[in-house]
Amino acid sequence: MSTPSLFPYLLRLADDRLVLGHRLSEWCGHGPILEEDIALANVALDLIGEATLLLKLAGDAEGQGRNEDALAYFRDSGDYRNALLVELPKGDFGFTIVRQFLFSAFALLQMDALQRSSNAMLAGIAAKAVKEIRYHVRHSAQWVVTLGDGTEESHGRAQGALDELWRYTGELFLADAVDRDAASSGVGVDPSTLIEPWRAQVDEILTRATLTVPSVTYMQRGGRDGRHTEHLGHMLAEMQIVARSHPGASW
Amino acid sequence: MAESHETSVTNGQTPGDSQWPLWEVFLQPPKGEAHEHAGSVHAVSAEQALQNARDVYARRGEAVSIWVVPSASITASTPEDMGPFFDPGNDKPYRHPQFYKVPRGVRVF
Numbered sequence: 001m002s003t004p005s006l007f008p009y010l011l012r013l014a015d016d017r018l019v020l021g022h023r024l025s026e027w028c029g030h031g032p033i034l035e036e037d038i039a040l041a042n043v044a045l046d047l048i049g050e051a052t053l054l055l056k057l058a059g060d061a062e063g064q065g066r067n068e069d070a071l072a073y074f075r076d077s078g079d080y081r082n083a084l085l086v087e088l089p090k091g092d093f094g095f096t097i098v099r100q101f102l103f104s105a106f107a108l109l110q111m112d113a114l115q116r117s118s119n120a121m122l123a124g125i126a127a128k129a130v131k132e133i134r135y136h137v138r139h140s141a142q143w144v145v146t147l148g149d150g151t152e153e154s155h156g157r158a159q160g161a162l163d164e165l166w167r168y169t170g171e172l173f174l175a176d177a178v179d180r181d182a183a184s185s186g187v188g189v190d191p192s193t194l195i196e197p198w199r200a201q202v203d204e205i206l207t208r209a210t211l212t213v214p215s216v217t218y219m220q221r222g223g224r225d226g227r228h229t230e231h232l233g234h235m236l237a238e239m240q241i242v243a244r245s246h247p248g249a250s251w
Numbered sequence: 252m253a254e255s256h257e258t259s260v261t262n263g264q265t266p267g268d269s270q271w272p273l274w275e276v277f278l279q280p281p282k283g284e285a286h287e288h289a290g291s292v293h294a295v296s297a298e299q300a301l302q303n304a305r306d307v308y309a310r311r312g313e314a315v316s317i318w319v320v321p322s323a324s325i326t327a328s329t330p331e332d333m334g335p336f337f338d339p340g341n342d343k344p345y346r347h348p349q350f351y352k353v354p355r356g357v358r359v360f
Binding site: 035036039042135 | 271292293294295296298299302303305306307310
C-alpha cells in the first residue's frame with residue numbers, strides 16, 4: 001500500500017478513538033455514581049491510548065515529522081477524519097451509553113479484522129485493542145439493556161438517544177477509495193463488509209432492551225472528508241488549548 | 252443548610268432510597284490463593300456488580316477471578332460476640348499444637 005493512502009486510513013481509525021475518548025473524558029467527575037464514573041474514564045483512557053498508538057503510526061506513514069501530539073493538538077476540525085457519530089456532545093448518560101454501544105460493536109469487528117493486517121504494527125495495535133473493546137461492548141450492552149428495559153424514564157431516554165444517533169451510524173460503514181485501497185492491499189478492512197454482523201449484534205441487544213430501530217432512511221455523512229458538525233470545533237478548542245498555549249511544554 | 256442540600260440531591264427521598272444495592276467484592280490474586288475481600292460496590296444487578304468490581308478493584312492485574320456477593324446476604328458476627336466467639340482460650344493450652352511434644356521419630360521429617 002502506498003504511503004499516500006496509508007496516512008488517511010490510519011487517521012480515520014485514530015480520530016474516531018481520540019474524539020470519542022475525549023467525549024467520554026468529559027464524564028470524569030460527573031458520572032451518575034462513582035463506579036460508573038470510573039468505568040467511563042477507563043473506557044476513555046483505552047480509546048485515547050489506542051488513538052495515541054494509531055496517530056504515531058500515522059505520523060510515521062506521513063513522513064513529515066509529525067508525531068502523535070502534533071497530530072492531536074495542532075490539526076483543526078477540517079483536518080480531522082472521525083465519523084460524525086463520535087463528535088456529538090455527550091448528552092445525558094443514556095445518549096453516551098447508546099452511542100458507546102453502537103460504536104464499540106463496530107470497533108470490535110473492525111479491530112478483529114485488523115489483527116490480520118499486513119502492516120505488523122497495525123496488527124499489533126489491533127490485537128491489544130480487541131481485548132479492551134470486548135469489555136467496552138459488554139459494559140455498554142449491559143447498560144443499554146438495563147436502561148431500555150428499565151423504567152419509563154430510562155426507556156424513553158434510551159429510545160430518544162437511539163432515534164437521534166441512528167442517522168449517524170451509516171457513515172461508519174461507508175467505503176471510499178481510501179478504504180478500498182487499504183483493504184485491497186491487505187493493510188485495512190473495507191468497512192462496508194462489517195455492516196451485517198454489526199446489525200445482527202445491535203439487533204440482538206436492542207431487542208433485549210425493548211428498543212426499536214427508528215425508520216430513518218437518510219444517513220448523515222461528511223466526517224471522513226473533514227466536513228464536521230459545529231460541535232467538533234468547540235470540543236477541539238477545549239482539548240487543544242493547553243498544548244497550543246504552551247507549545248513544547250511537558251508535564 | 253445540610254438538610255436542604257440533601258433534599259435537592261436525593262429528590263425528596265431519604266438518602267438511603269437513592270442508593271443502589273451494595274455488593275461485597277472478593278478477588279483471587281494471580282498466584283491462585285484464596286479469594287480475599289477487596290471492598291464493595293453499588294450495582295443494580297449481579298453482572299453490573301461484576302463489571303463495577305472489575306473497574307474499581309481489578310484493572311491493574313490484581314485478580315484472575317472475582318466474586319460479588321449481595322452485602323445483605325452476608326451474616327456477620329457482632330462486636331458482642333467478641334468474648335464467647337473469639338476468646339483465644341489461653342487457659343486451655345492443649346488447644347494449641349505447641350502443647351504436644353513431637354516424638355523423636357517424627358522430627359526427622
